[in-house]
Amino acid sequence: MKQQLHVAFVTIGQTPRSDIVPEMLSEIELGFDRDRLVVSEYGVLDGLEGAALDAMRAGEGEEIFATRLRDGTEIAISVERTEARLNELLHALDGKVDLIVMLCTGTRTEPLARTLVIEAQSVVDKTVEALAASCRRLGVIVPLAGQVGDFSAHHAFDGETVVVSASPYSQGDFEAAASQLADCDLIVMHCMGYDSAMHERVKAKAGKPVLLSRRVVAGVARQLI
Template sequence: MGATLPLQEREGYAGEHLHRSRVAFVTIGQAPRPDVVHDLLEMLDGDADYEQFGALDGLTRSEVEAHRARGDTAALYTRLADGSHVEVDGGFIVERLRALMKQLDGEGYDLIVLISTGIYEPFAMRTPLVHGERAVSAWIAALTVGDCRIGVVYPLPGQSDMSHGTLIQSARAVAATGDTARLEDAAAHLGDADLILMHSVGYDDASARQIGAVTGKLVVTARRIIGGAARLHLSEMAGVSQSGAMPALKGEALIERLPSPAIPLTQRERQVLCHVLEGKANKSIGRLLGISHRTVEIHRSRAMNKLSATSPTELIRRALILDRSAS
């Protein structure tokens, strides 16, 4: 269940090929998860070889069904290899996940990415790990410093009682992945939120657009947050400087919420900043705009100076807080 991406030179190391990072993507269900991994690979700029693994790999449908969540048992909502979804006993998944993580820890991967939320248990690893739930929690904590009200959409009702405690300052909603009617119903309960987080990696950009259209709010997916965290880890391994920008927010909407600077942004500076605020790397922005990554760095620096900001994270927080105070 592995695949290799085209060889690319790493940004900042022109003229030499470096060691290709080996990444293991781990899901709490069954691999492969092309729907999620495709989006993650786009955010990694193709700078990795990868394989996919699932905690429920090797089990038949009937074997999985034997461990469905029942009664008061904590449930996790996940996808099987045939594309169907199932609610599985959380303790059973964690037990299998621990064994899988132990196995992968000795396989020589440069990075392991747990592409699932709802797993709160830590894993003792020698290999660098992007823990999906912890990445999402850290992202939330960065915004709530500014008293941002975050609404959350979960795939299962019980999960809204398990996550983030007092960090969530808005109403919570529940909606199963792919259920259009329930997504719209969930959106109706989130009118007081400044920002909406779709807490399962099963929610894609189309789901986020649907929620955004109903609420008029900025929407971020756990999928994008985890991808941004993985990209940051790989960039640090390669010695490439990253800003730590929080991914998946719509850059144009964020810029509109900011006061106009004394010296207006040029069209190119605005284009670059829009992509920066969405968590894209300089190299990726350069390809999208048809300019070099060095030119991207220049426009990015000028835009940040005009807005008197030290990081994209600061601009995101500022945009959300200012938008709420103006309402």
């Protein structure tokens, strides 16, 4: 009997992430026996509602994450409070699963002692860093307008970087975002919530190479199974 690998997908929102995990698994498992993986999902906001959920929302002046609740609703949450709960969750999973796949490209996480973590931000940013060295102008799409100004504080790439917003959770205008980035050499969709259909819309409008974060992360996960 083949040894199974327990993979945990961790989101800063609520599970299940039916908008992300199935598409990623279709790429991760391509050509492999589907029984090879045991898959579970964990969310920072799981089990929270009412006042407890409201306490996670970003206040005025706070850095924000955009994520999705179980019913598909977009929510803007505090980076500081989210990362604190996220690290508690990751340490609780340490040693209980074989591989953790992060579903956010903006988090700062603490290293674990017993479990491999595919830290999406590092994987995506290092890939972009390698490509950006040959770019005159790099375009980046993030979910919320409030994240545009904060992006450069946490991500440093060579050359000029132009950041625009389009939400994957609330009917973002991807054609408008792509038009603003049409003179860039490379466009990065810097959120795991962006899917292949959104990727195609941006690519068709801008006519430039477009990097989809979830595909980059799925490619790394595939190598580990």
